[in-house]
Amino acid sequence: MITIITLLLLGSLVSNLSFTASVNVRIVNGNEATAHSRPYMVSVQRNRRHVCGGFLISDQFVLTAAHCRNNNEILTVVAGANKLSILKTRRSVSSYNKHPEYNTDPRTPDIADLMILKLNKKVELNNKIKTIPIPTTPVNISVGTACSVAGWGSVENGGPASPTLREANVKIMDDTICAQWGQRFVAPQMMCVYGRGGACEGDLGGPLVCDNTAVAVASFVRDNSCNNAYQHNVYTNISAFLPWIQSILPPK
Structure with a gap:
């Protein structure tokens, strides 16, 4: 039964992603940010x-x-x-x-x-x-909420930093899917996101921005894999601290 539920959850997630496993999940897969559009x-x-x-x-x-x-x-x-x-x-x-x-x-x-x-x-x-403002009270960001990330991170695992600030759109993922990763993911102290772009080495420490508010801090990419559509980004939930x-x- 657990296996069936797991497969259904993963199938639901994959159906919501508009890209294949070969797409790189990193900010290089986003766009160059307009100069000084993220002054924070x-x-x-x-x-x-x-x-x-x-x-x-x-x-x-x-x-x-x-x-x-x-x-x-x-x-x-x-x-x-x-x-x-x-x-x-x-x-x-x-x-x-x-x-x-x-x-x-x-x-x-x-x-x-x-x-x-x-x-x-x-x-x-x-x-x-x-x-940039941060939450002043605990918040619960709904699954599927559109947010964004930015940074000067690597263009690939272990690669050089981007010389120019880049950005990407992401969405909040269901905690039940992230929890399948085991003890390393702990809700509500953490949240995870998915999208065509995301954080990689050098982007960590940057903010997850939802509705012009920094709601979380980029912490890690599962298995340190920035070029796998199923290894999603994990963020520290600011409002939990x-x-x-x-x-x-x-x-x-």
Whole structure:
């Protein structure tokens, strides 16, 4: 019976996808973003090389993924860039705030994959550098909701970063399908998406944007496979961790 249900769920999913398994699920499969159309996006860099996406939630704080920093690495943040070769505003990081539950349980290593970076100096908000709102109360995004992702990530597994910001449309997937992946997917702390494009290496840490709000942070691609239509992107649900986020940010 379980096998039959599983096959029915997968069949339902496949019937809703307008592409075959040979289509690459990565942002390279999307489109080049219009210059500065996503002014909240930042490039998180190590040794001045892009490693992760991130986004401004205030003029001095960036939300990204906890796995984007190993040990005591020094990171910097570039804001206001569309092409990474044309840098606009670089800031050092004065404090790194990883969620305390991240990577504490080997059975669920991706739980709470969130990190808040405090910049050493506020960025000047303008038409090329802006913040994006995050939920202020817990939200439940309906299955099938149209959202979008963006980043400077790899064009293929292990490939080079894209020099220009790219974007793709995705849809929220049913948690019951994601849950078949086992303990690594945990709802409601996580959500997963599918589409003709999506996140790959270098896009992780970036936002899942639904209705002009950043609702989740790109965490991982199942089996690290960016070029398989059935290995969907998994995101950390921001609204599941609001008390911690609010404890880091200064009071308004």
